[in-house]
Amino acid sequence: MPTLPNGSVEVEHVWKKFRSDKAQPFFYDQLARLGRQAKSRNATGYRWVLKDVNFKVEPGESMALIGINGSGKTTLLKILSQVTYQSAGKCTVQGRIGALLSVTSGLHPDLNGRENVFLYGAVLGMSREDIRRKFDTIVEFAELTDAIDRQVKFYSMGMQMRLGFSIAAFLEPDVLLVDEVLAVGDANFQQKCLQRIGEIVRDGTTLLYVSHDLASVEASCQRAVWLSDAVVRAAGPTSEVVTMYRTAIEQNSTVLTTKEGVVQVLKADLRATDGGQLRSECETEVRLVLKSPEKAMASFFVGISQGTAFPMFVIDYTGTMPEGDFEVVCKLGYLPLPKGHYSLWTAITGFPKGKKDPYLPWQPVVSFEAFGPERMDPPEGVMAMTPVYVGAEWQIG
Amino acid sequence: MTSLSIDPPDRGRKLIVTDLSSIPAEPSDDILYTHKVPFLTSLRTLWDHREIMYTLAERDYRVQYKQAALGFAWAVLTPVMTLVIFVAVFSHFKGSINTGGVPFPLYFFVGILCWSFFAGTLGNGGSSLLSNKALLAKTQFPRECFPLETMLVQALNNVVSWVPLVLLFIYYGRTPQPETVWVPLFMLIEIVFTAGITLAISSMIIQMRDLQQVLPIIISLGIFATPVIWPFVSIPAHYHLFGGAYVHGHWIGGVSVNLQAVYGFINPLGPVINGVRETMLLGHNPTWLPLTTAFIGAGCYLYFGYRTFKRLEVNFADIA
Numbered sequence: 001m002p003t004l005p006n007g008s009v010e011v012e013h014v015w016k017k018f019r020s021d022k023a024q025p026f027f028y029d030q031l032a033r034l035g036r037q038a039k040s041r042n043a044t045g046y047r048w049v050l051k052d053v054n055f056k057v058e059p060g061e062s063m064a065l066i067g068i069n070g071s072g073k074t075t076l077l078k079i080l081s082q083v084t085y086q087s088a089g090k091c092t093v094q095g096r097i098g099a100l101l102s103v104t105s106g107l108h109p110d111l112n113g114r115e116n117v118f119l120y121g122a123v124l125g126m127s128r129e130d131i132r133r134k135f136d137t138i139v140e141f142a143e144l145t146d147a148i149d150r151q152v153k154f155y156s157m158g159m160q161m162r163l164g165f166s167i168a169a170f171l172e173p174d175v176l177l178v179d180e181v182l183a184v185g186d187a188n189f190q191q192k193c194l195q196r197i198g199e200i201v202r203d204g205t206t207l208l209y210v211s212h213d214l215a216s217v218e219a220s221c222q223r224a225v226w227l228s229d230a231v232v233r234a235a236g237p238t239s240e241v242v243t244m245y246r247t248a249i250e251q252n253s254t255v256l257t258t259k260e261g262v263v264q265v266l267k268a269d270l271r272a273t274d275g276g277q278l279r280s281e282c283e284t285e286v287r288l289v290l291k292s293p294e295k296a297m298a299s300f301f302v303g304i305s306q307g308t309a310f311p312m313f314v315i316d317y318t319g320t321m322p323e324g325d326f327e328v329v330c331k332l333g334y335l336p337l338p339k340g341h342y343s344l345w346t347a348i349t350g351f352p353k354g355k356k357d358p359y360l361p362w363q364p365v366v367s368f369e370a371f372g373p374e375r376m377d378p379p380e381g382v383m384a385m386t387p388v389y390v391g392a393e394w395q396i397g
Numbered sequence: 398m399t400s401l402s403i404d405p406p407d408r409g410r411k412l413i414v415t416d417l418s419s420i421p422a423e424p425s426d427d428i429l430y431t432h433k434v435p436f437l438t439s440l441r442t443l444w445d446h447r448e449i450m451y452t453l454a455e456r457d458y459r460v461q462y463k464q465a466a467l468g469f470a471w472a473v474l475t476p477v478m479t480l481v482i483f484v485a486v487f488s489h490f491k492g493s494i495n496t497g498g499v500p501f502p503l504y505f506f507v508g509i510l511c512w513s514f515f516a517g518t519l520g521n522g523g524s525s526l527l528s529n530k531a532l533l534a535k536t537q538f539p540r541e542c543f544p545l546e547t548m549l550v551q552a553l554n555n556v557v558s559w560v561p562l563v564l565l566f567i568y569y570g571r572t573p574q575p576e577t578v579w580v581p582l583f584m585l586i587e588i589v590f591t592a593g594i595t596l597a598i599s600s601m602i603i604q605m606r607d608l609q610q611v612l613p614i615i616i617s618l619g620i621f622a623t624p625v626i627w628p629f630v631s632i633p634a635h636y637h638l639f640g641g642a643y644v645h646g647h648w649i650g651g652v653s654v655n656l657q658a659v660y661g662f663i664n665p666l667g668p669v670i671n672g673v674r675e676t677m678l679l680g681h682n683p684t685w686l687p688l689t690t691a692f693i694g695a696g697c698y699l700y701f702g703y704r705t706f707k708r709l710e711v712n713f714a715d716i717a
Contacts, residue, residue, distance in 0.1 A: 089423035236412030
């Protein structure tokens with residue numbers, strides 16, 4: 001039953017600092033710290049995990065917070081849900097908050113599933129009456145009808161997570177804060193969760209969603225905020241922010257290429273066979289110029305990814321690798337990519353004599369732009385991670 | 398006024414890239430956050446969340462004896478065992494402990510019951526924030542629910558523990574005196590005092606774990622500092638400070654102080670235990686002065702304990 005959305009979030013100049021040394025200081029640690037401070041005036045003893053964060057989530061909107069580990073996403077959610085408090089600035093949340101910061105932390109192993117539904121539901125802010133009313137729906141959603149009277153310590157991890165998520169999924173708050181909890185259960189259940197989140201948003205709940213799983217972010221959020229090193233780097237429509245974020249990750253990951261493999265990449269290139277622009281569906285050539293220390297049998301891998309180490313597809317070939325400089329040409333009959341920014345990853349497996357490192361570890365070698373039609377979006381609430389099949393012809397020498 | 402649109406207008410549709418150089422190194426002083434929760438506001442919030450407290454208490458109550466073969470019988474057995482030890486040890490000092498004609502076991506048991514509620518709550522509630530770390534860092538509701546919830550559990554256990562008291566009354570062929578009607582008032586004093594101490598200790602333990610080691614020692618010694626074994630009346634009601642004249646072994650005139658009242662202010666449990674004994678066992682009227690100071694003392698403990706808790710709660714999730 002869609003209602004008029006009335007939950008909103010406003011974050012104004014929020015700062016948060018953590019003590020650098022999070023351990024409880026012993027007496028002698030304190031002494032040591034005083035000593036250090038006496039020596040250098042600017043020894044701070046704390047670090048900022050959020051710096052001047054500003055954004056606004058309008059009623060009924062779904063917003064994602066993305067960023068690498070330790071960028072401050074979870075801390076921000078904790079501040080919004082008043083689990084912890086900001087060091088400076090102001091957070092205004094209108095409406096009833098439901099915060100799902102962890103799926104299983106509210107469950108008690110010694111209680112059975114039924115008791116846990118009531119316990120966790122209450123802890124998350126549902127009234128007993130509410131829980132009683134929604135009990136069957138929750139259990140059914142969690143697919144735990146048979147196990148509900150079993151102690152939770154005898155549940156598998158997946159079952160516990162399903163139970164935890166299902167309780168939160170029926171909270172019906174005005175503002176729902178969700179932290180990285182979709183790694184729940186198997187693929188089918190994940191899909192169900194995403195659909196449920198879509199439903200919640202359609203019903204008018206304001207969603208603030210933290211994840212570094214970009215596919216699920218794209219599937220469920222209209223807008224995104226990219227946090228990096230405690231600051232907001234960009235905010236706006238999900239697709240644009242995600243693209244920026246991906247580009248930044250690639251720039252960082254190219255550092256990997258300096259890692260000493262035994263095979264050196266001298267040149268890497270990707271072009272349309274007809275010499276034109278790289279575009280969707282065109283015949284494409286991948287050219288690598290490599291330098292090998294020895295002649296050996298090896299497997300070559302080439303893959304294309306978008307801002308992660310996980311390729312959308314990989315093609316491989318096993319053959320003889322010559323000694324010295326040589327060229328690898330891999331001809332793809334068909335470039336199965338929509339418009340976008342991608343990177344080419346490569347690896348050569350097999351081990352040089354007497355060494356533990358492979359010939360070439362999996363690493364990005366070049367990034368490129370593909371032209372063509374925009375990506376077609378999957379239905380709402382569905383993650384687009386379709387495997388792609390690509391036939392290829394290889395040439396080495 | 399135009400109606401709310403579900404689809405927000407163009408706002409936020411554009412990509413905004415932060416100019417990193419515009420971010421200052423430190424926040425300006427005027428936006429620093431200070432954690433101030435007015436006393437009454439926090440009480441009201443707590444009241445709104447009472448259901449969570451009940452649920453947590455239910456959880457702990459269920460879990461407590463879940464895998465114990467004797468189950469809830471332990472709520473009775475624990476104080477009875479303490480009583481047996483006390484009687485075995487202290488019956489040697491029968492002559493030196495003036496119980497006013499009340500049988501020893503009955504006299505002790507009343508003290509043990511009052512004491513065990515306090516000790517149990519402080520012991521479990523003191524470390525409740527630590528034992529609920531997972532919830533503390535992930536869910537949002539008033540943090541005082543944790544220590545107070547353990548008090549609820551202890552109260553339930555305590556009620557069960559009164560069963561053997563009934564049996565003792567029957568065994569000695571005595572009945573509780575009509576003055577027993579005052580006992581709920583004494584219990585209220587005890588609850589207020591216990592809540593205050595437990596709130597303060599639990600919030601301090603999280604910052605200073607050393608307390609967690611010391612606490613059991615303090616609790617086990619505290620039983621001797623409280624009139625559980627010895628009678629409260631052995632504290633002088635008129636303790637002479639100075640002045641006056643010493644006649645026939647007594648001071649006449651001068652300035653004296655009622656140490657019972659002073660003791661009651663510092664440790665409200667003293668007058669409470671004494672009050673229960675006076676009324677329920679002996680049928681006397683309560684001695685009001687120490688009880689009054691005990692009530693004021695307990696109120697102070699609660700007020701300042703709760704204040705401490707609210708002040709320290711800013712850091713709970715960060716350092717738990």
